Amino acid sequence: MNFADADKPDPTVVVxxxxxxxxxxxxxxxxxxxxxxxxxxxxxxxxxxxxASLATAAASGGGRVRLVRGDLGSVRAVRETAEELRRACPRxxxxxxxxxxxxxxxxxxxxxxxxxxxxxxxxxxxxxxELEPLLTASRARVVQxxxxxxxxxxxxxxxxxxxxxxxxxxxYADTKLCNVLxxxxxxERWQDSGVTINAVHPGVIRTGLGxxxxxxxxxLKAAKLLWKKPAEGAGPVVRLATGTETAGxxxxxxxxxxxxxxxxxxxxxxxxxxxxAQALELTGLTRTPPPPADGG
Numbered sequence: 001m002n003f004a005d006a007d008k009p010d011p012t013v014v015v016x017x018x019x020x021x022x023x024x025x026x027x028x029x030x031x032x033x034x035x036x037x038x039x040x041x042x043x044x045x046x047x048x049x050x051x052a053s054l055a056t057a058a059a060s061g062g063g064r065v066r067l068v069r070g071d072l073g074s075v076r077a078v079r080e081t082a083e084e085l086r087r088a089c090p091r092x093x094x095x096x097x098x099x100x101x102x103x104x105x106x107x108x109x110x111x112x113x114x115x116x117x118x119x120x121x122x123x124x125x126x127x128x129x130e131l132e133p134l135l136t137a138s139r140a141r142v143v144q145x146x147x148x149x150x151x152x153x154x155x156x157x158x159x160x161x162x163x164x165x166x167x168x169x170x171x172y173a174d175t176k177l178c179n180v181l182x183x184x185x186x187x188e189r190w191q192d193s194g195v196t197i198n199a200v201h202p203g204v205i206r207t208g209l210g211x212x213x214x215x216x217x218x219x220l221k222a223a224k225l226l227w228k229k230p231a232e233g234a235g236p237v238v239r240l241a242t243g244t245e246t247a248g249x250x251x252x253x254x255x256x257x258x259x260x261x262x263x264x265x266x267x268x269x270x271x272x273x274x275x276x277a278q279a280l281e282l283t284g285l286t287r288t289p290p291p292p293a294d295g296g
Contacts, residue, residue, distance in 0.1 A: 016040040017099030019050035025070035025234035031063035040070040072123035097124040106166035114163030118177035139194030146199040153177025181272040187251030192293035196250035202233035
């Protein structure tokens with residue numbers, strides 16, 4: 001979709017984890033630009049509070065903001081979130097995977113999978129598949145909020161899903177690497193449908209991600225005072241979501257506003273193939289063919 005076309009309806013943008021941090025800042029920017037923004041939040045009350053707070057931006061820009069309560073912590077919950085989005089959204093022009101988790105300890109969810117592996121990697125994979133008919137109908141843009149730390153990741157399909165290799169710092173990098181590895185696969189899958197997908201590291205941003213207790217938490221809190229504010233991190237995400245200069249780009253990785261080539265291990269095609277097959281199995285999906293050409 002060309003967002004510069006005056007005869008097109010205001011784009012509908014779904015933003016996961018939009019009740020705070022970068023997601024909230026992205027939603028605010030998009031509302032001021034006149035978009036319809038669907039805030040996906042796990043906690044209903046926090047989501048409602050965010051929507052109420054975003055009303056000012058919506059009023060000033062002519063946008064509209066809505067809430068969909070959605071949990072991304074298990075396969076079942078992601079499917080339920082996708083169903084709620086299908087009910088709420090006749091169309092989706094942009095899907096922004098912003099929700100992320102940086103846990104301090106190994107926690108297994110109802111699927112027996114480590115929680116960051118599910119939220120950071122498996123949930124976007126499953127949402128992309130579940131919402132694919134809506135995405136192809138609108139020739140949508142998919143934006144994955146990534147992390148430059150993926151270069152420190154060591155994705156192990158035998159250990160990472162259940163956190164057997166859990167580390168309070170590296171697991172975040174591991175799961176972000178898993179996600180980045182599959183981004184080019186989605187670009188290939190959607191190459192004839194008009195759907196595009198790109199990943200972006202928005203910068204080192206001061207959010208609640210990775211907050212800890214104790215001395216480590218205090219040191220991290222002090223360090224974050226030097227980091228950029230969420231509003232600065234929103235810019236690169238919004239550019240990929242609606243910018244005319246990024247229309248048609250797909251399968252790309254951006255460090256803030258600069259495109260960068262994926263570096264090892266994110267360029268490991270064999271590992272990507274293995275993770276893709278594993279994600280299909282873990283989510284109960286079959287090897288479905290890609291959508292037909294020119295989905296819109």
